[in-house]
Amino acid sequence: MKVIGIQSSPNTDGLTSLLATAVLDGAEGKGAETTLVHLNQLNIRSCEAHNLNGRGWGTCRTKRICMIKDDFQKLRSMINEADALVFSTPVYFGDISESSKRFLDRWRRCERSNPDSPLIGKPVIGIATAGGSGGGAVNALHNLEIYLRRLKFTIFDLTPVTQKSKIHKLDMLRVAGQRLVAS
Numbered sequence: 001m002k003v004i005g006i007q008s009s010p011n012t013d014g015l016t017s018l019l020a021t022a023v024l025d026g027a028e029g030k031g032a033e034t035t036l037v038h039l040n041q042l043n044i045r046s047c048e049a050h051n052l053n054g055r056g057w058g059t060c061r062t063k064r065i066c067m068i069k070d071d072f073q074k075l076r077s078m079i080n081e082a083d084a085l086v087f088s089t090p091v092y093f094g095d096i097s098e099s100s101k102r103f104l105d106r107w108r109r110c111e112r113s114n115p116d117s118p119l120i121g122k123p124v125i126g127i128a129t130a131g132g133s134g135g136g137a138v139n140a141l142h143n144l145e146i147y148l149r150r151l152k153f154t155i156f157d158l159t160p161v162t163q164k165s166k167i168h169k170l171d172m173l174r175v176a177g178q179r180l181v182a183s
Contacts (some may be wrong), residue, residue, distance in 0.1 A: 001084065003023075003084045006037045006075075008097045015161070027180055032180075042070075048068060064111070072107075084125075085123075087125070108147060119153055124148050126141060126159070
């Protein structure tokens with residue numbers, strides 16, 4: 001089994017990354033091949049809603065390929081080839097990170113009308129990490145869930161994490177990674 005983790009914090013060794021790594025460690029312990037991607041280290045631009053034929057869709061709707069030349073397609077291909085996904089985002093202003101939004105906005109446009117999407121039924125674990133005040137984790141996780149469901153993933157788990165809950169959630173996420181591989 002191949003599991004890819006995406007963490008979308010600019011802090012590559014912070015809590016958001018640590019939580020994604022916990023899931024991947026659990027999966028590795030059960031024999032999975034894992035990869036952690038630091039989303040902010042990739043060049044992924046915002047959707048430009050290319051206006052071909054006056055419809056604002058470009059080639060994402062017809063060919064399911066984004067017209068922007070950056071790291072988006074490479075990451076998308078990596079996820080398509082994986083058996084499961086872990087998506088970990090910090091909470092900014094009660095929402096998912098800006099880099100998450102950029103990537104997910106483009107991704108959903110390319111998958112929106114794809115009846116043969118390789119994401120259909122693929123298990124995903126979503127994590128929202130509220131560092132400072134701990135507020136907004138549930139709201140951010142709700143927004144992440146909307147994206148993941150539109151992309152046709154099967155939700156394996158959704159986990160809000162705060163500074164106060166991080167210790168027991170780390171253990172829980174390792175177990176989730178093990179169960180993800182065993183399911």
